[in-house]
Amino acid sequence: MGTDPRSVHKIVAAVKDAVKVPVMAKLTPNTADIVSIGKAVQDAGGDAVVAINTLKAMVISPEFARPVLSNRYGGLSGPAIKPVGVRAVYDLYASLDIPIVGVGGIEDWKDAAEYIMAGASCFQVGSAVGRVGPEVFTDITAGLLRFMSSYGYPDIGSMRGAAHE
Ligand SMILES: Cc1cc2nc3c(=O)[nH]c(=O)nc-3n(C[C@H](O)[C@H](O)[C@H](O)COP(=O)(O)O)c2cc1C
Structure with missing residues (x-):
């Protein structure tokens, strides 16, 4: 349903009607046109x-000649997907007015800076909590603050979308 703009519009509108808290919709990259899905979220409120x-994604065991996961497919996360996520955020930022939360392969401050410069207002860290450890949060924050101070960015807002012309 996450790849069909009409379904996404219907679901987001229904959730908005049902709750009083802000609604953020998580987008799948497994679609040819992520921007049309983002627009459906925005149009639905x-x-x-x-x-x-x-x-x-899929991993196959050569020894067993079968997919490793019993479900056959799995969700690929971590550093391999960062360029896909950054590109998605870049394209969404060019077309949407609502804020974007960037996530996918963020392990250090440079990864976070890429997402912010692509257009993210903030970011999430998933797999790196396991790969690096919980200190990943303070490491990213400290690194970002050092970078922002050296390059004259007073706040995240001044960095947001900086990679766009
Ligand atoms: C073990 C695991 C469980 C996840 N569960 C969910 C989930 O329940 N809902 C969701 O929207 N995304 C889920 N995700 C996706 C992450 O929130 C995130 O979008 C994705 O892993 C990319 O970020 P990362 O590279 O920092 O992990 C999960 C990811 C992992 C690795």
Whole structure:
């Protein structure tokens, strides 16, 4: 349903009607046109989009000649998907007015800076909590603050979308 703009519009509108808290819709990258999905969220009254979820993927065991996961497919996350996520946020930022939360492969301050410069207002860290450890949050924050101070960015807002012309 996350790849069909009409379904996404219907679901986000229904959730907005049902709750009083801000509604952020998480977008799948497993679609040819993520911007049309983001627009459906915005048109339905969604408060923000979160991009991206995992990429549909598969690992095969040569010894067993079968997919490793019993479900056959799994969700690919971590560093391999960062360029896909950054591109998605970049394209969404060019077309949407609502805020974007960037996620996908963020492990250090440079990864976070990429997402912010692509257009993210804030970011999430998933797999790196396991790969690096919980200190990843303070490391990213400290690194970002150092970078912002050296390059004259007073706040995240001044960095947001900086990679766009
Ligand atoms: C073990 C695991 C469980 C996840 N569960 C969910 C989930 O329940 N709902 C969701 O929207 N995304 C879920 N995700 C996707 C993450 O929120 C995130 O979008 C994705 O992993 C990319 O970010 P990362 O590279 O920082 O992990 C999950 C990811 C992992 C690795």
